[in-house]
Amino acid sequence: MPKNLFPLDNTKKFTDQKIVGHNRWHPDIPAAVNVKPGDVFRADCREWFDGAIKNDDSADDVRNAPLPGVHVLSGPFHVEGAEPGDLLIVDILEIDACDQEDEGPLSGMGWGYTGVFAKTNGGGFLTDRFPDAYKVIWDFTGDVATSRHIPECSYVGIHHPGLMGTAPSAELLAKWTKRETDLIATDPERVPPLALPPLPDSAILGTLSGGEFDRVAGEAARTAPPRENGGNQDIKNFTAGTRVFYPVFVDGAKLSFGDLHFSQGDGEITFCGAIEMGGFMDLHVDLIKGGMETYGVYENAIFMPGLRDPQYSEWIAFSGVSVELESGKQHYLDSQLSYERACHHAIDYLMKFGYSDIQAYMILGSAPIEGRLSGVVDIPNSCATVYIPRRIFDFDVAPSSRKPHQVTQGTQVPKSAN
Numbered sequence: 001m002p003k004n005l006f007p008l009d010n011t012k013k014f015t016d017q018k019i020v021g022h023n024r025w026h027p028d029i030p031a032a033v034n035v036k037p038g039d040v041f042r043a044d045c046r047e048w049f050d051g052a053i054k055n056d057d058s059a060d061d062v063r064n065a066p067l068p069g070v071h072v073l074s075g076p077f078h079v080e081g082a083e084p085g086d087l088l089i090v091d092i093l094e095i096d097a098c099d100q101e102d103e104g105p106l107s108g109m110g111w112g113y114t115g116v117f118a119k120t121n122g123g124g125f126l127t128d129r130f131p132d133a134y135k136v137i138w139d140f141t142g143d144v145a146t147s148r149h150i151p152e153c154s155y156v157g158i159h160h161p162g163l164m165g166t167a168p169s170a171e172l173l174a175k176w177t178k179r180e181t182d183l184i185a186t187d188p189e190r191v192p193p194l195a196l197p198p199l200p201d202s203a204i205l206g207t208l209s210g211g212e213f214d215r216v217a218g219e220a221a222r223t224a225p226p227r228e229n230g231g232n233q234d235i236k237n238f239t240a241g242t243r244v245f246y247p248v249f250v251d252g253a254k255l256s257f258g259d260l261h262f263s264q265g266d267g268e269i270t271f272c273g274a275i276e277m278g279g280f281m282d283l284h285v286d287l288i289k290g291g292m293e294t295y296g297v298y299e300n301a302i303f304m305p306g307l308r309d310p311q312y313s314e315w316i317a318f319s320g321v322s323v324e325l326e327s328g329k330q331h332y333l334d335s336q337l338s339y340e341r342a343c344h345h346a347i348d349y350l351m352k353f354g355y356s357d358i359q360a361y362m363i364l365g366s367a368p369i370e371g372r373l374s375g376v377v378d379i380p381n382s383c384a385t386v387y388i389p390r391r392i393f394d395f396d397v398a399p400s401s402r403k404p405h406q407v408t409q410g411t412q413v414p415k416s417a418n
Contacts, residue, residue, distance in 0.1 A: 002093075002282050005033045006043035006074045010098065010106055010278075014050045014072045015204060021073045021258070023204045024220035025229065027167050027250045030206050031078035040093065040284045043074045045161070047107040047278040048259045055111050055137055056414075062115040062272065063133035063416035067122060069202035071163055071223045071232065075256030076206070079285055082253035087291030088166060088246040091284040092306065095159040095240050095260065097140060097277050108278030112138045112145070112262045114366045115272035116358070118416070123192045125269035126343060126361065133416040136362045138262065138275050145263060145275055145366075149414070150359050152394040152407045155263060156310035158368045160238040161281060162259035162274060163223060165230030165301075169249040172228060176221050196222040228299035234274070236264040236368065241306025247292050247299060257281065265364055266371035269343060273365025310368055312389035316397055318346040319374065321381040330380055335373050338384035342371075346386050353397065354406035358413045367392055 008017055022029050035041060047053070048071040053061050082088060103110040116124050119131040138145040146154045168176065180195040187194055200217035208216055226233040230246055238244070246253070260281070264274035292298055320341025322334035331337050343364055350360035368389060375383035390397055395405040 002040045002042040004042040004044065004280070005035070008044035008046055010104060010109065014046050020204065020206055021075055022206050022256065023069060023072050023202070023223060024217070025168055025223060025231070026173060026205070026216050026220035027170050027254070028212070028216050029076060029167065029220070029254070030208065031076045031252055031254055032206055033075070034078045034080060035285055036080045037286045040282065042280055042282050043257070044280045045074050045258045045260050045278060046072045047276050048072060048162070051106050053107060053113050053115065053135070053276070055105070057411060059115070059133045059135040059414040059416035062135045063118050063121065065115070065117065065121065066202065068199055069204070071259045072204065073163065073223065073256040073258040076167060076254035077256070078252035078254060079287065080252070082248050082287055083251055084169065084249055085290055085292045086248040086253070087288040087295065087297060088248050088253045088255060089286040089288065090164070090244045090246060090255065092161070092238060092240055092242045092244070092281060093284055094282040095161065095279065097262065097279040099280055106278055107276055108260070110140055112140065112275040112277040114138065114270065114275055114362050116270045116361065117272055120191055122271055124271040124273070125267065125340065127192070129344070130358060130361060134358050134362070135414045136366070138366070140262065148411045150355075150362060151410055153363060153392055155367050155389070155392040157262045157275070158236050158239060158264065158310055159308070160236055160261055160264070161257050162234045162261050162264075162268070163232040164238070164244070164255070164257035166246045166248055167250045167254035167256070168221070168227070168229050172249055173219065173221055176227060177219075196224050198222070230301045232259065234264065234268045236261070236266060237305040237309065238303070239306040239308035241308055242303055244301050244303040245288070245291070245297060246301045247297055255285070263366055263368060265367050265369035267339065268365060270361060270365035275366045310389070312368065312391055314390045315370075315387040316390055317385050317387045318342045318349065319383055319385045320345060321383055323381065332380050333376060333382045335376055335382040335384055338382045339371055339386070342384050342386040346388060352404045353395070354409065356413065358415070362413065364388070
């Protein structure tokens with residue numbers, strides 16, 4: 001087993017660990033661990049809310065989720081010899097839930113969760129249809145997840161980190177802050193907001209303290225969105241065997257990662273849509289000196305996905321076009337709207353089998369569905385499609401001359417209204 005360079009004690013909070021990570025992006029957050037090109041190592045990762053979400057039948061914890069404190073990241077890792085302009089190679093060798101833990105109070109210790117945030121606390125992809133907070137608990141049996149809240153449905157996990165990236169330079173950080181602040185100014189009262197500006201509240205900045213902590217906390221970027229450094233991309237195909245090439249913007253690269261997922265569909269459409277878990281990753285790092293110029297990778301990582309995807313081969317797919325659901329208003333090649341419509345169609349279809357709308361929505365967020373931009377050139381309608389693996393259900397979900405099978409309901413999906 002590789003040496004664990006970032007161990008976490010599951011009896012302690014993230015900020016009480018021997019090595020404290022961070023939850024903001026800033027070039028001046030000190031590195032927590034040093035590694036060399038060629039090193040192989042293990043790092044523990046805490047679930048992104050650091051234990052705030054419980055294994056119970058209430059969604060109040062999701063409604064009141066402490067969003068200013070996410071994501072709790074392992075790192076930064078200083079890679080010896082890395083300089084701005086290099087490409088950092090990261091090989092994901094292994095990912096799993098908490099090592100040797102069958103059950104416990106933290107997500108990843110034999111269980112995980114999927115959530116829908118209330119519209120006032122961030123919402124989700126279909127926030128107008130689902131404006132309240134919901135939660136589904138999943139139990140892990142090996143690599144298979146089942147839920148007391150969603151009957152007759154199970155799936156093999158597609159373990160991956162939702163978030164991984166390198167530290168931004170001061171110049172890149174300033175660019176992020178300006179463009180996101182400018183966006184917020186176009187509709188400052190919007191709920192949910194258009195972007196998340198720097199916020200000192202709940203900032204975790206490794207070993208920084210005093211005035212330097214206050215300065216960095218006031219400047220640092222939130223980790224919620226993906227950006228040029230990687231970040232919260234939520235790419236479900238970052239499975240074991242994946243090789244990622246990250247641009248390096250600061251000396252040492254300062255690699256960080258976390259937000260592990262047991263499973264997720266393309267888009268993570270419920271926002272907290274993956275099956276969230278804590279666990280560990282085994283990584284290998286290396287460098288391509290001057291690689292950003294050599295390969296034209298000046299921003300945003302490129303990657304070669306691993307071969308650990310679940311082997312689903314039979315699908316049922318739904319399509320949508322860029323027309324608003326309620327008003328019927330036509331949009332011009334709006335692929336996000338097309339994907340939204342395809343998701344609505346999939347939900348409506350699954351409801352014919354006895355699932356509630358929120359159960360169907362949770363399936364789309366956490367199952368290894370595939371989302372595709374199927375047509376982006378035929379004006380005025382783009383076409384997006386959602387592929388659902390048929391074998392995740394305990395019954396045949398395909399249309400037939402028979403009436404749709406009706407699932408047997410048990411414990412309902414917990415809901416917490418605004």
